[in-house]
Amino acid sequence: MIKIYHNPRCAKSREGLALLESSGEDFETVLYLKDPFNEKQLEELLSYLDISPEELIRKNEPIWKSEFKGKDLSDKALIKAMVDYPKLIERPIVVKGNKAVIGRPVEKIKDLL
Structure with a gap:
């Protein structure tokens, strides 16, 4: 089954x-x-996306700029930040089986279908 991790307030x-x-x-x-991710779910999602935690973070979010920008954070610390502040996670994310894409641009979703 296909799953989309969605934020209704986001145009993309x-x-x-x-x-x-x-x-x-x-x-x-x-x-x-x-219904936020836990650390294990995010780690699994990152493996499906085949990216690092830093690549999943929205760097223009105010919470990123005020709390995390410029700090040398481990992958584990970045995952914890996304668990604590799910707004930091890029969206939408579409998962099919053990493959996933970030739908930016939205055409990337077509590649998964």
């Missing part, structure tokens, strides 16, 4: 959701700000 996330809706594929929507 809404675009990704619309693409999935029009695809005809069955999928599940996870509102990750209401």
Whole structure:
């Protein structure tokens, strides 16, 4: 089953959701700000994305700039930051099996379908 980690307040996330809706594929929507990741889930997601924790972080978020920017943080510390502050996580993220993409640009989702 396809899963989209979605933030309804984000235009790119809404675009990704619309693409999935029009695809005809069955999928599940996870509102990750209401149902946040734990560390194990984020580690698994990062392995599906095949990226480092730093690559999943939204560096323009105010919380990043005020709390984390310029600090030398380990991967574990970055994962903890995303667990504590899920707004830091790039979106949308679409998972199919053991593969995932960040839907920026939204066309990347098509590659997964």
